[in-house]
Amino acid sequence: MLMQNVLATFLSMLSLSLAIEGQIPCPWRKDGHPVDLPDANFCDRIHTCVNGFIAKTYLCQDGLVFDGTSCTIPYGNICQDRAKLQRPKGNGITCQRRNEVQIIQGNCVEYLRCVENIRYRMECLPDLWFDPEQGTCNHQNLVNREDCL
Template identity: 35%
Template sequence: MLSLILGLVSVVAGEPVSVCRPTGDRYFIADGAQCDRFHMCDEDGNLAAEFLCQDGLVYEPVSKQCGLPFKIDCLGSGRTLLQEPQAQGNCQRLNGKWAVAGTCDEYIDCMSGVERKVTCQNHLVFDDATGDCEHPDTANRAGCTAEELYGFECPNTVGQARYPAETDCRAFFTCGIFTNYHPRLGGCPVNSVFNPASQACDDPENVPGCENYYSTA
């Protein structure tokens, strides 16, 4: 375990801390104020060493490893301080994910200062809070809402309903309580189209206006 942690940390000098307790074995403990710093205590309860996660990573006390901050609660644990950023290229820190300005589905993924641009698939958008690609109604990013991206707003309906997308016979919007009545884009399998009458995917010949959707003529 120690070797895994040390691969993404550096030993740092800091003020002595009285957080160690004698346990008969060495163990790690999170710093009380800085989320990317942690300590190793020796068998007798003395502070043996202090470590700093690589820039952009924070310490997770349960797994005892450094990771991206999206699923690690620094704020709730009161560990709000971080080391100074080591920006490099488009990486605001050596490790992390950041939305590409002016886009909804692109982000920069940085690992140890090496960056790559990633595009979310299947009409998903990048969520700054989770670091993942999410449905627009879940991500709730300004300028990237489902209504703004699709040009469609859910009618005031009770329960769940589907509505056709005017520009594509295969596409439809689902509106309901599970999306908080924001539209979620869906699509029918190849060789079928959405039938508004049945609220389901159907053969093209059964949907007026979509009979020739797959025609090669």
């Protein structure tokens, strides 16, 4: 009986501390498989839940964000409610973040992509422009860039 009370108190305190931190409650899966959930504040932080409890918390690589499925280059409104990010780990010269996509003003067909702090110049396929809202090349009529008009 004492052990049950101790366990119940521990679970209550854990639940309360998660609520205080604003964390999303972990779902319980009957098959026992882990569930990855986004952090409530940090767009690049992931909580892995197992049996209803946070088993592990980790970060995407610098410059990538968790889209609900995997870590990816940020695009669109992925992080609209979770704007915080880890401290940048770029080289401070060519890459502000270890992994990022950079627009080249006035150049609609090329863009820069940093992968592990190495910057590459990328080129879109013919008839496509770089779309910073999607983080990739897109059809010209779908790209909203004033410097490409």
